[in-house]
Amino acid sequence: MKANSYKLRISAALIAGLATSVAMSAIAVADDMGHGPVAAIKVNAKKAELGKRLFFDPKLSGDAAISCATCHQPDKAFTDGLALSKAYPGSKGFRNTPTLMNTATKKNWFHDARLGTNLNDVTRESITEDYMMNMDMRIMQERLKQDPVYVKMFKDAGLGEPSNGGARKAIPEYLKTLTSRNSPFDKGEMSAAAKRGYELFKGKAKCASCHTGPNFTDGKVYNRGVPENPELWADPMRHMTYVAFGLFMGIENIMNIRRDVGAHVLKHKADGSDIGTFATPTLRELKYTAPYMHNGTFKTLFEVVSFYNQGGGEDKNKDPGMKPLGLTFGEQQDLVAFLESLSGDLLNDDAHVWKGEIPSNYKAIENWVEVKN
Ligand code: HEC
Numbered sequence: 001m002k003a004n005s006y007k008l009r010i011s012a013a014l015i016a017g018l019a020t021s022v023a024m025s026a027i028a029v030a031d032d033m034g035h036g037p038v039a040a041i042k043v044n045a046k047k048a049e050l051g052k053r054l055f056f057d058p059k060l061s062g063d064a065a066i067s068c069a070t071c072h073q074p075d076k077a078f079t080d081g082l083a084l085s086k087a088y089p090g091s092k093g094f095r096n097t098p099t100l101m102n103t104a105t106k107k108n109w110f111h112d113a114r115l116g117t118n119l120n121d122v123t124r125e126s127i128t129e130d131y132m133m134n135m136d137m138r139i140m141q142e143r144l145k146q147d148p149v150y151v152k153m154f155k156d157a158g159l160g161e162p163s164n165g166g167a168r169k170a171i172p173e174y175l176k177t178l179t180s181r182n183s184p185f186d187k188g189e190m191s192a193a194a195k196r197g198y199e200l201f202k203g204k205a206k207c208a209s210c211h212t213g214p215n216f217t218d219g220k221v222y223n224r225g226v227p228e229n230p231e232l233w234a235d236p237m238r239h240m241t242y243v244a245f246g247l248f249m250g251i252e253n254i255m256n257i258r259r260d261v262g263a264h265v266l267k268h269k270a271d272g273s274d275i276g277t278f279a280t281p282t283l284r285e286l287k288y289t290a291p292y293m294h295n296g297t298f299k300t301l302f303e304v305v306s307f308y309n310q311g312g313g314e315d316k317n318k319d320p321g322m323k324p325l326g327l328t329f330g331e332q333q334d335l336v337a338f339l340e341s342l343s344g345d346l347l348n349d350d351a352h353v354w355k356g357e358i359p360s361n362y363k364a365i366e367n368w369v370e371v372k373n
């Protein structure tokens with residue numbers, strides 16, 4: 001019985017594997033490392049369209065001044081070009097804004113992988129966190145109901161009246177449309193340098209053990225010895241924002257600690273050996289997403305590659321496998337050429353960007369403390 005069901009499962013897996021390779025052969029086929037085009041995800045078009053408008057709508061933030069797209073900008077593959085992100089007034093971001101390309105293929109989110117559930121939860125967190133959009137979901141719901149375009153769009157999408165639950169379904173549906181496409185790597189149009197770089201990536205430079213699969217990430221966390229960004233401690237507002245986050249996450253000694261503990265927030269290992277571990281990011285669309293790492297420490301891909309080449313940074317918890325790579329200058333350039341070949345189309349067309357006006361007439365109240373309801 002057991003053996004039988006095992007066999008059944010194997011053949012089901014084989015068939016599923018066949019189906020994917022058939023589906024992919026239209027563009028290109030994943031190679032032996034599982035590196036290949038990211039498969040497009042089927043979406044409900046009406047929900048995704050609604051999600052798109054919500055993504056670009058500043059009404060979703062407390063002061064009606066910032067939208068998701070303030071930080072996740074289509075022209076930068078949904079990043080912002082800053083080392084450390086912006087934040088809601090009264091706070092400042094303490095991490096680099098990650099790309100949202102292929103984010104729907106991930107199993108966990110944020111640089112510390114702290115959310116492992118789904119994009120509905122990531123969306124809620126992004127809207128309500130006081131350093132992100134600082135929005136009360138009940139107020140959001142009322143604002144959405146006052147906008148006749150939303151009343152129609154929610155209804156058409158089968159989500160009834162505008163509601164925060166509906167918004168948290170629609171935004172992830174839009175995020176599913178952000179799939180990488182047309183990179184030289186996927187089209188089989190790599191330069192000679194990029195091809196040499198890919199061989200190094202899989203071989204001598206040992207990158208493919210973590211940066212694996214179509215999205216070039218294994219979804220795990222590691223310590224690469226990435227140096228701290230001193231700006232986080234030099235700027236009182238950023239530091240305060242990080243301390244508030246740390247208190248909420250129960251980080252020990254948060255008042256004195258001078259480092260971003262990363263995925264330590266997941267397991268709080270008593271010996272601190274998980275301090276400074278961060279999630280393996282995607283390597284897609286890197287051309288548009290500088291600066292790099294969880295804190296924007298490196299401005300160029302060449303800086304990242306030479307950091308790896310010297311065996312990473314100083315950290316007692318650093319991944320023991322991280323050793324100097326002995327790559328020549330030319331080999332490092334080839335590796336960069338390969339990384340660049342993983343960047344494709346920017347999704348800044350009408351299909352991915354809400355280009356119409358979105359009315360938002362909420363004025364900030366001066367002296368609100370003294371104003372009576
Ligand atoms: C003020 C800037 C800012 C705004 C506004 C913002 N984000 Fe983000 N977003 C970030 C930063 C910074 C991170 C990484 C945070 C961390 O790792 O702790 C992030 C992470 C994410 C991630 C996880 C990506 C990954 O690969 O782990 C998703 C998904 C996301 N944001 C979606 C959204 C959505 C949807 C909205 C609007 C509802 C939004 N964001 C609004 C800055 C912002």
Ligand code: HEC
Nearest residue numbers: 205206207210222224226278279280281292293294304308
């Ligand atoms: C042991 C796992 C592991 C290996 C091996 C590895 N990486 Fe990484 N990589 C990571 C992690 C984890 C990060 C994120 C570190 C951070 O944010 O502080 C990262 C970050 C990066 C980034 C920055 C991406 C961004 O958007 O900020 C690039 C580029 C990169 N790696 C390329 C490479 C190359 C090239 C190699 C081979 C020389 C390599 N990696 C080997 C785990 C790995």
